[in-house]
Amino acid sequence: TTFGSRKVCSVRRAVDGMARISVDRGIHKPQAYASDGSDAIGFVQFWGNSPALDLIEDPQASAYGPAAVGLQQGARSELTVEELSEGGRHVTETSCVSLAGEDVNILLVGAGDIRHILRTVARLRRLVPNRKVRFHVYEKHLEVMARHIFFLHLINDTRLPVRERAEIFLSLCGNTLVREKDSRYLSHIAPEFVELMTDSSEHPLSNVLDLTHLKYRDRDSLHDIFKGWSAPFDVEALRDARCRGYYRDRYDYRKNLIDSDFQTNVKPVAGIIHWLHYKEFCLTGVAYETRLGTYNTSNPTLASYTDAKDVKRGTSVQVRGFWGDIINSPYHTFGTTTDPVDRPRLFKTSSSQYLHHETDIAHFNVTAYLSEMDSSQPYHLPPETPEEHAFPYQSPLESRDVPEDVFLEGYHEPGRGSRTADNFAPLSAGFSNVEVVPLSGDLCDVLRKPKYKGRFHRVFVGTMSTVPLLEELGLACGDPGSSSQEAKRIRRLPRFEMPDSFGAKREDCALGAAMERGGTLIFETMKYQAHLEGATKLSFRHRIAQAGHLAGWHLLDDVRAVPNLECDMKALRARDLEKDATDFLRFVVG
Template sequence: MTDAFGAITWWGFSPAIDFQEKDTCTQSEDLKLDRTTDSVAEELNMLLVGAGDVRHVLKTISRAYRHTKKQLNFYIIENSLELLARQMLLLSIVTEVPNRMGLQEKMELFLEVFGNSLVRQQTSDYIIEKANLFIKMVTDPDFLASSFPELDMSSLKFKERDQLEAVFKFWRNPDNNVFDISVYWDNRVRKHMEQRYDSRHNCFDWDYNMKLRERGASVINSKQYGVWRDTGVAFEARDGTYEISNKTLASGLVLKQGGVAIKQRGYWGDIMCSPYLAYGIESENKELFKTANGTHTRTAADISEFNILSLLHELSKKENYVPQERKEGKEQSDSATLTEITEEDENEGSEDKVDNGVNDNENTNKNGTERIALENVKIYFLPLGSTTEIHKKSKYKELFNLVYLSNSMVHNLNESLKIVMADGATLVLETAKFMLELTEEQYTQFVNKVTGMAQKLGCKPSPQCDAKKDSFSTYTFLGNR
């Protein structure tokens, strides 16, 4: 991958998906019969390699009520502990109880942490608060089991847990000057642009019109995209000043200086594709994609807000999200606020535990911490880069009903992965459609190459992937038959 994509995947380069919709065994009667045990019908074991963020996990668990009830087990492998730390933080935000944080506030906080280089003071305070809590979780297994029972970190090595603790200690450092992301961001842009830096805004406009628009992401607003490319700020709430570095986007990278390897902390993520791709270019609400005079009336930021609100609502209420305007039968005007939520709406769930999908026992853990319990969900953090090692453990043999690999991790598509896939398992591969520095020919070649790798592994396309249109290629594994 080239420099603009970065060395760490803070956000994925594709929209969030519901894995139960991708699971070919839930869509084909003949494949259902091939599953070897009755327990498989009650569980969906999913291996996520290099997903980067929690977009797929969040969408899958939020929409679980739409499918036959199953135990959802996510096994997550990343190449950086900072990614696991961020996933803990984002999951903590979505499971905040209504009497502590309303839907609107929760959505704004989630997107701010997820996609902004700079955050508000209250957001920085929240990160510090959670960092202290996470340190206790990492260092005390009993505390983790009681406060976040859906999360299992027992497979992490002791060294990795120590390093994860160090990440959280860095987050809680009150010194805002210890990590100046604006400087790091500008340095990355300067290095990428080189002699084009002074005309960078024209370059941003070119990338938007000739790449993003051409690849089906025209709903991303050109002005918002340009601001993000220049500053790293993608989402802005209704109020607040963005001036504090988002420490959750800090990571280390080994650089060579004068032949000597030096680890340097900085911002080493994406500076070209944008966090809008995860939640801002697809939605069930087609009204968000209306155009007037050939221009979208909504932006990717608007769509991201709606989608996160929808997922948060579905997670707690177990029902489809309907904006207040449509509930009242009113037509949304182009200038209307997308989701105007009143204080009464935000607190509604705290008064009715049944409607909120939780009860007192689920809300309050033994240690007194409050959070929304994730019913029938278990998330396992596996050791860094362990994709080529897990096949050596018998407990993973033919365990996974679904395997997901990001486009930067497809090199792990080999015989060792074959051993851990169950009969009829679904293989989901992220394409390179939104890797903007690749040409159309290159990302088409990428799909052809990974399709060949998947077929060699004993997988068949289901359906055939269109490299120019599809963000994912999906396959059914037949190799163990």
């Protein structure tokens, strides 16, 4: 019955959303041989489609070229340590805001996960010691917010060794099927979150989470979501039905379509992703596997609801199912970039093959973030050894991995009834000056509240959360930059197409009003989307550039950020331009 209702579900919302964020949807229709691309991305974004950033000072925010080049080199294959550091300084110098001596307010809009929080907090005590950092986290779907709260608890659960926390984190973050031990951990911890929703909570995480910005009905919804994690959830059947709806007549040949997506849109920008791993994710939903674990238990945190219509009665209903992404893997969040100091050894190749893959990189990165968060000391690979340069090329990760399993043998969770303030594990030291503020509701209405005026120094906006901004600026329908015949033939930067329109709708933009003058906005691009053509991705960049131009924001590194888009551009040329463009669009509020 769930997927009987699914057939009449209001898919047009997602279709219309995709139409709004591209300049011309007819340029190249994604997945024309199977179905519309919105069937693949789903309605709920459970993970992001870009690398984790340190939102206070991160060179990756200004990097360009492929994040992890494969056999096909881009025009800018990789950045050196000095160049990345220079890019990081450019972010700080370009911004007019001086963060010295004041609290830092960061807004995350539709990030999909807590990757940016994790990386920012890990480096916080080294870069900005004794500074209060406040993350305001907005998510349209409360199921995603519930996952944020759970993962905040997990990374702060100091009873577990760092390695075990990293494994559970990646498993529950990106896998539809998890290990039994992951499921047991979740079922044991979930009741704590029910108590956390109350004002009188003694949970240590209540010192980090500020729930006062949520309405009580949203708290009640989170309460129900946490309790719902104990309900049966057949994610295998639900995901298979999603795949059948997406591939349609070519379901039996889906491996060929997966291979086409990988060769066309994944490998050129992230060659570190292994084909077998990407195929396994697309077929089963399992992205991260570790050691000898068996992944056969449903991940209930991926359960969510979407609007549908009852087939018999014609009334609106909420349908529970798996509405996440089935084609864009979670590998880009932690698995396709790493610290420039460790990159040459982790991205080393032999016979045109990487010696490590995206799962190795992800485990190393998350372990590094958690370790640095606890100790405030940088976590890097050990010194090089001669064995790394001689066949069979010993991995530096082998000597870095510490056999922490011995600690797990004696690890015992206290019973549910005994969880009090006395036996809660202390929070990680990295969260001593950190506060997380969940936000929900209509984004524009929330940001128009007086308490948020001029509040934020940094803002990150996810790809699928840009529609409210475009609607507010009148860019959801029509294109203000296509009036001239030249613009219809070739699309250039907004400062060339419509120079007189800079800041024309500054007063209409709630997001701009919530920014402190000189603050930095970082927009996620579609660079790592696996199901969209290059021209569609480029047109998205132009539409966001138009929004920033109308709002009075200055686009940084605009030549590489927004390449020219020709109406008759070949698909290969468009993909190459997108591949070599910046990973993010960065603006400074003027």
